[in-house]
Amino acid sequence: MPAPLAIGKDEFRELRELRLEYIDKTHLIQRLLDDVGATATLLPRPRRFGKTVNMTMLREFLGKSETDHTPLFEGLHIWSAGDQYRTHFQRYPTVFITFKNVKPTSMEEWDSAIRLRLSKLAESLRPQLEAPGLLSEVEHRHLKELQEGTANISVMQDALFMFCQWLERAYGEKTVLLIDEYDTPIHAAWSGGFYRPVVDFFRGFFGAALKGNPHLFKGVMTGILRISKESIFSDLNNLKVKTLLEPEYADCFGFTEAEVQALFARQGMLQHMDEARAWYNGYRFGDCTIYNPWSILNYLDSRDKIPRAFWLNSSSNDLIKEQLTRHAFKMSTDLQALMEGRRIERKVESNISFPQLDTSTDTLLSLLLFSGYLKAEPISGEYSGSRHCLSIPNKEVAEIYQLTFKLWLEAHLGGSSERVTSLVKALLEGDAETLEDQLEFYTLHMLSVLDGKGPEPEALYQGLMLGLCATLEPHHRVRSERESGYGRADLLILPNRPGLPGAVLELKVAKKQRRTLEQALSEGKAQLEQRKYVTELLASGASPVHKWVVGFDGKIVKVVYVGAEELEAIQAPMIPAICPLGVASRPARR
Numbered sequence: 001m002p003a004p005l006a007i008g009k010d011e012f013r014e015l016r017e018l019r020l021e022y023i024d025k026t027h028l029i030q031r032l033l034d035d036v037g038a039t040a041t042l043l044p045r046p047r048r049f050g051k052t053v054n055m056t057m058l059r060e061f062l063g064k065s066e067t068d069h070t071p072l073f074e075g076l077h078i079w080s081a082g083d084q085y086r087t088h089f090q091r092y093p094t095v096f097i098t099f100k101n102v103k104p105t106s107m108e109e110w111d112s113a114i115r116l117r118l119s120k121l122a123e124s125l126r127p128q129l130e131a132p133g134l135l136s137e138v139e140h141r142h143l144k145e146l147q148e149g150t151a152n153i154s155v156m157q158d159a160l161f162m163f164c165q166w167l168e169r170a171y172g173e174k175t176v177l178l179i180d181e182y183d184t185p186i187h188a189a190w191s192g193g194f195y196r197p198v199v200d201f202f203r204g205f206f207g208a209a210l211k212g213n214p215h216l217f218k219g220v221m222t223g224i225l226r227i228s229k230e231s232i233f234s235d236l237n238n239l240k241v242k243t244l245l246e247p248e249y250a251d252c253f254g255f256t257e258a259e260v261q262a263l264f265a266r267q268g269m270l271q272h273m274d275e276a277r278a279w280y281n282g283y284r285f286g287d288c289t290i291y292n293p294w295s296i297l298n299y300l301d302s303r304d305k306i307p308r309a310f311w312l313n314s315s316s317n318d319l320i321k322e323q324l325t326r327h328a329f330k331m332s333t334d335l336q337a338l339m340e341g342r343r344i345e346r347k348v349e350s351n352i353s354f355p356q357l358d359t360s361t362d363t364l365l366s367l368l369l370f371s372g373y374l375k376a377e378p379i380s381g382e383y384s385g386s387r388h389c390l391s392i393p394n395k396e397v398a399e400i401y402q403l404t405f406k407l408w409l410e411a412h413l414g415g416s417s418e419r420v421t422s423l424v425k426a427l428l429e430g431d432a433e434t435l436e437d438q439l440e441f442y443t444l445h446m447l448s449v450l451d452g453k454g455p456e457p458e459a460l461y462q463g464l465m466l467g468l469c470a471t472l473e474p475h476h477r478v479r480s481e482r483e484s485g486y487g488r489a490d491l492l493i494l495p496n497r498p499g500l501p502g503a504v505l506e507l508k509v510a511k512k513q514r515r516t517l518e519q520a521l522s523e524g525k526a527q528l529e530q531r532k533y534v535t536e537l538l539a540s541g542a543s544p545v546h547k548w549v550v551g552f553d554g555k556i557v558k559v560v561y562v563g564a565e566e567l568e569a570i571q572a573p574m575i576p577a578i579c580p581l582g583v584a585s586r587p588a589r590r
């Protein structure tokens with residue numbers, strides 16, 4: 001019988017005591033101990049990639065306890081690694097604090113949450129600090145204030161340092177400090193509009209605990225990002241940061257190819273490996289190919305073995321959704337390329353500065369990378385952290401993008417999924433009147449949302465493209481500026497199997513004193529016919545192929561239906577779901 005799968009369990013001790021399936025990551029302990037020059041280490045990784053399991057593993061191995069933890073580690077890598085590692089087993093007083101679920105929506109919630117975290121920590125450590133004479137009168141008062149949640153900001157910022165100091169005094173050994181998911185509250189603070197005071201608090205909080213702390217043996221932090229030194233780590237010049245770009249801890253988080261192969265073999269599921277690889281593989285940590293562990297375990301646990309975006313539903317992803325939707329226009333070209341399965345070359349910024357998210361697309365792409373929404377492949381000859389080729393790692397993440405931009409398009413069509421359905425249906429049925437109505441509504445609504453700032457029609461078009469990409473998958477592929485016939489078509493909609501309808505669109509913009517809307521439409525129609533843009537669509541087996549010219553003049557949108565071409569040899573089936581087939585060809589309104 002294979003071991004039961006651990007779904008939603010992130011305590012190492014529980015996994016081992018219940019004899020649940022566990023992928024051995026104890027080599028993380030060995031590497032941290034081998035790195036004798038690093039007192040404080042930050043290991044940022046995407047959510048649900050095993051950070052908390054690893055941190056609780058470190059606590060059970062290094063931390064003092066009245067219980068013998070030998071059974072937890074027998075048979076694992078670290079247990080046979082040598083006596084030089086056994087000498088550290090259950091040796092150090094340990095402070096463990098997690099900010100995993102600290103997601104305040106206001107400063108009041110933030111203040112309550114941090115006080116509660118420190119109160120619980122003080123309460124758990126108090127029995128170890130009750131020896132007579134161990135703490136001074138002032139220290140006793142600070143401990144009580146922290147436990148009761150009445151401490152002032154200065155005492156709260158010094159809390160971790162004081163705990164390390166007191167525990168070393170109690171046991172005669174330096175302390176291990178484990179800080180899990182340190183940046184979760186910072187993400188929430190940025191989204192909630194109270195970023196600066198939270199960052200100011202954490203700068204002092206982490207600085208006191210990790211910089212020059214003489215009572216510290218090892219400090220380990222996990223999170224998703226490395227917040228820029230100017231924001232958090234300005235004083236922490238001793239902090240060693242190993243992101244997913246570096247090789248040192250590459251195989252310590254997530255599952256490697258060999259680990260997944262062995263896991264599927266133990267579970268009797270090797271016949272599903274290819275599908276799992278396409279959906280959940282594709283991440284690159286250092287020089288390792290990595291699978292999403294959360295999705296792999298949920299896929300194996302599912303009865304029907306139908307791949308789904310399990311990772312999407314494991315967290316709210318508020319920051320990512322907010323940034324993607326807010327900057328869809330600004331990043332439309334990059335996002336379009338990524339959603340088409342192409343790679344883009346960009347400089348990766350290891351330090352994320354939240355204020356730069358609104359001004360720098362490189363910062364936003366780096367946020368997507370370190371959050372698990374992109375993978376980075378180094379360009380030959382470039383040093384780590386410089387220019388990389390970025391791409392969407394797998395089908396699961398591609399589905400997340402599609403859903404995000406489908407919802408984005410719905411929001412900019414008045415929040416109506418029916419409008420999206422109507423737009424796509426008209427596009428693939430030759431219904432010019434309906435298509436013009438929906439595009440006009442979209443343009444007016446989008447301009448209204450942007451407070452009259454009036455993006456260029458091309459920007460509106462690119463935003464529409466993102467939504468169409470999401471809406472038409474998986475039955476169609478949407479491509480822009482694609483070589484076809486004797487030129488580049490503005491928009492091609494290609495079916496993923498022969499017999500489904502396709503479309504080609506040419507976009508034209510009226511220009512004051514240079515080209516009227518009617519002239520622009522006439523030019524577009526001539527260009528569409530002369531350059532044979534339908535060539536690629538017909539070659540793909542699309543039938544019929546609907547030809548469109550769309551003209552913009554400020555808030556005015558006009559659509560001309562040029563006609564349809566069919567492959568006579570193919571009997572077109574009904575198009576599934578959102579795109580029913582029809583060959584209606586109403587003329588454009590004048």
